[in-house]
Amino acid sequence: MGIESDWIWMDGEWVPYGDAKVHVLTHTLHYGLGAFEGIRAYKQPDGRPGIWRLDQHLERLLDSMRITLMPSPYSLDELKLVCGDVVLRNGFEEAYIRPLAYIGEGSMGLGARTNRIRVSVAAWEWGAYLGEEGMKKGVSLKTSTFTRNHPNAAPAHAKIVGHYVNSILARYEANDDGFDEALMLDHRGLVAEGTGENLFVVRKGKVYTPPPINILPGITRQSVIDLMRLDDIEVIEQPLARDALYVADEVFMCGTAAEVTPVRSLDRRDIGKGKPGPITKRMQERYQAAVHGEIDVLQEDITVVDPR
Ligand code: PMP
Numbered sequence: 001m002g003i004e005s006d007w008i009w010m011d012g013e014w015v016p017y018g019d020a021k022v023h024v025l026t027h028t029l030h031y032g033l034g035a036f037e038g039i040r041a042y043k044q045p046d047g048r049p050g051i052w053r054l055d056q057h058l059e060r061l062l063d064s065m066r067i068t069l070m071p072s073p074y075s076l077d078e079l080k081l082v083c084g085d086v087v088l089r090n091g092f093e094e095a096y097i098r099p100l101a102y103i104g105e106g107s108m109g110l111g112a113r114t115n116r117i118r119v120s121v122a123a124w125e126w127g128a129y130l131g132e133e134g135m136k137k138g139v140s141l142k143t144s145t146f147t148r149n150h151p152n153a154a155p156a157h158a159k160i161v162g163h164y165v166n167s168i169l170a171r172y173e174a175n176d177d178g179f180d181e182a183l184m185l186d187h188r189g190l191v192a193e194g195t196g197e198n199l200f201v202v203r204k205g206k207v208y209t210p211p212p213i214n215i216l217p218g219i220t221r222q223s224v225i226d227l228m229r230l231d232d233i234e235v236i237e238q239p240l241a242r243d244a245l246y247v248a249d250e251v252f253m254c255g256t257a258a259e260v261t262p263v264r265s266l267d268r269r270d271i272g273k274g275k276p277g278p279i280t281k282r283m284q285e286r287y288q289a290a291v292h293g294e295i296d297v298l299q300e301d302i303t304v305v306d307p308r
Helices: 025-033 054-067 076-090 132-137 161-176 221-232 240-247 278-291 296-301
Strands: 008-010 011-014 035-038 039-043 049-052 097-105 116-123 139-143 182-183 191-193 196-202 206-209 236-237 250-255 259-266 303-304
Touching: 008 076, 025 097, 025 206, 035 054, 035 161, 049 076, 049 278, 054 076, 054 097, 054 221, 076 097, 076 116, 076 196, 076 303, 116 259, 132 259, 139 161, 182 240, 191 196, 196 221, 196 240, 196 278, 206 221, 206 240, 221 250, 221 259, 221 278, 221 296, 250 278, 259 278, 296 303
Parallel strands: 139 182, 139 259, 206 236
Antiparallel strands: 008 011, 008 116, 035 097, 039 049, 039 097, 049 303, 097 116, 182 191, 196 206, 196 250, 250 259
């Protein structure tokens, strides 16, 4: 499974994969101001692809652009059609969809405001983000030495290209030290999120997650909260210190790419029994059922892709 596809949408045109290129003086490439999304389409019971919570992802993209003062050349409805088309045109049954808004070439310098805002939408087939084995047995985490971006340095509600330098440094560090993923603490030393995932903690039958203030308000995070509610489990949004994870019965991460990924250890300490626990496994199953159109009350969250 590579990231290749036949077609990528760039600024209103369908471009063959090999021609989807940008100029080296593209502003975003130099300074990192751009906004993006990660969205997944799943095969529905009737065989058609369906995109999970597409409106919410595109609303977040437009919000990210507002926060960063990038006027969007396209409306939510226009982008919605493109996201469906990118799956169809490439003949995917299931796909990861990547809209990207960026500042084109023309002027350089941080104050340049007249360069064209460009938008592309690509899609590819993407399996388990943290590996199949991690999905089954749980992943290992290391508390990062890198602090999550301070909200006054980098607005956490926006999914901004340059924010991911912080995430990549943490991910490299964790991987180089032999762990699967990093746990990122915020500027106060409290649990924030993974490098590309939100986090849930289960203890004594109660479920906790950090409030969405200085973390990315994940769409999967909200999906998990909604699924828990359907199971009559209340999720408590409260600040957590890292030791809350040391004594947890279960921890799991979630994100569009990572879906629901169990965490088996943090800082070489087993979490619970060191393997996925019952609530984590239930959420893994329920999330897959939801995105595949098998939970009636959540079907309106799926945009079924139909040939037009
Ligand atoms: N936090 C960060 C830093 C992320 O990059 C992501 C992935 N977009 C998430 C959380 C999870 O967000 P979502 O569920 O919307 O994909």
